[in-house]
């Protein structure tokens with residue numbers, strides 16, 4: 066076995082680079098500046114001949130030039146060679162440790178800065194991707210080495226007395242035939258991939274296991290690896306039939322004010338190999354698997370090309386693999402691609418194609434940033450000092466007296482109790498998140514102007530008061546803006562109501578049906594308002610799952626207090642019976658639109674005008690995806706009643722649209 070991952074010197078070097086004040090300086094929040102670019106780094110690894118004797122009879126089709134360059138004979142013209150240069154080239158004698166220490170270990174430190182990193186093994190089937198990533202007990206690969214180092218690092222960095230508490234979790238999934246499967250919980254079925262308002266890729270429902278030691282890691286990882294789909298092909302006895310993704314999250318919580326928290330994600334990805342089915346001899350299931358693998362790798366190539374050409378649309382969504390890699394390619398991660406190639410002549414075309422892909426990938430630029438936020442809800446209960454309980458004017462007076470204090474020496478003040486020293490946090494915890502971001506950026510600004518290492522809450526009293534005053538002014542401004550927004554919304558609602566009324570009048574002119582009364586506030590399953598045209602279409606369709614029952618009934622009416630008022634005559638009422646499945650489809654469609662639709666798409670929904678569409682998009686950006694349609698109520702400016710009428714107005718239309726679309 067080659068030198069293990071626990072080489073103490075290396076670790077000490079890594080620990081040094083990740084500790085200290087320098088850690089706090091990168092942050093996406095509040096900087097307003099684009100994070101600096103980081104090119105995707107590309108390394109190539111050539112595996113040895115598998116049959117020892119073959120190497121003597123058959124020359125390798127790849128030749129090393131130096132530690133970064135290689136050449137491949139051009140088989141159309143043997144006088145020529147194709148030369149490639151990468152960040153690193155590892156020849157057939159390279160060890161697992163060489164690859165790990167040279168290309169992977171250096172990016173681990175970014176995780177402790179709250180940044181993302183990813184390692185992808187790419188290449189044709191049988192070229193050594195799984196060997197590189199996983200290895201064997203005798204020759205452990207990138208995954209066990211990285212985990213061992215990372216866990217050691219987090220133990221050191223998160224030790225008592227250090228500024229941050231650290232915790233590590235792992236998730237493990239595979240993408241098999243375009244399904245995202247949880248390898249830690251194989252029964253959970255196909256999972257969805259989502260994106261939050263910051264562009265982070267998330268998989269809701271994916272199992273996350275906390276790990277504190279390498280034994281912990283192995284306890285979860287080894288059985289889960291057994292769940293991965295592998296199969297024998299002509300080119301590899303144990304060929305991976307899926308893309309395997311190990312996700313390791315490092316969470317950091319600051320132990321002292323301002324109680325920041327950071328999250329760094331590490332993706333370790335063993336891609337399935339591209340396959341030429343004329344050579345693999347794949348049939349049946351293997352052929353189907355191979356089709357899915359090749360299709361997703363083809364999209365991966367398109368994504369890389371689109372990024373290189375700066376195209377406005379990058380087709381991340383065209384495959385699950387690229388959707389998941391959105392963070393890693395052209396996204397926020399420090400990424401390293403290890404292209405695995407084989408020396409045998411029969412791999413020649415695959416080798417050239419893998420090298421070409423690798424060469425294109427090294428042009429891709431990412432913009433890693435620090436994922437940092439404040440822990441708003443875990444602040445310790447604190448007492449407010451009298452001064453901090455004062456209003457803005459009193460605060461001003463207080464500031465005046467402090468200024469006097471600095472002018473004339475006074476007896477030294479008694480030390481401020483710890484609870485009072487923390488009290489500005491109370492304000493921070495109640496503050497608008499945007500304001501908090503501003504405060505943090507102010508803090509950074511102060512830092513960059515020379516007070517480095519002096520976080521906001523440790524600044525001298527006077528500066529703190531000035532900052533708090535700015536905060537109060539901003540609060541007032543926010544209040545003013547909110548009032549204005551409410552006024553505008555009221556206007557828009559009134560306008561929408563007027564438009565709605567006008568529309569209804571127009572419809573009733575065109576429509577000689579006896580009655581279109583709808584039972585109010587009944588379960589949605591029973592009756593829903595829907596456009597007339599749609600009702601007629603559904604009624605005439607023999608396959609429709611919506612049944613319109615014309616039945617005699619009474620229009621529901623509130624008991625009148627005035628006994629003299631004539632009783633309302635019985636009228637025909639229309640009541641709809643809709644299959645629950647159809648309703649669920651309608652709901653899902655609405656939810657998808659709410660989560661993925663642009664403001665323009667949202668306007669295609671009934672009762673959603675320009676203003677509401679923008680409010681919905683804004684809410685989504687701030688809070689992430691809607692969990693259910695009812696969450697609409699949480700959008701400021703949309704009441705429960707409006708949400709209900711919105712649901713009624715849209716659910717059938719969308720469900721029926723889906724039905725007709727699918728039939």
Ligand SMILES: Nc1ncnc2c1ncn2[C@@H]1O[C@H](COP(=O)(O)OP(=O)(O)OP(=O)(O)O)[C@@H](O)[C@H]1O
Pocket residue numbers: 111112113115188189190191192193194195196197301303304305306336337338339405
């Ligand atoms: N650097 C290496 N040294 C020794 N053996 C290797 C090396 N790389 C790969 N191998 C061996 O080559 C065979 C194929 O490797 P591996 O399964 O890792 O390929 P792969 O690229 O993951 O293939 P697939 O895409 O089909 O899963 C295995 O038996 C593996 O042990």
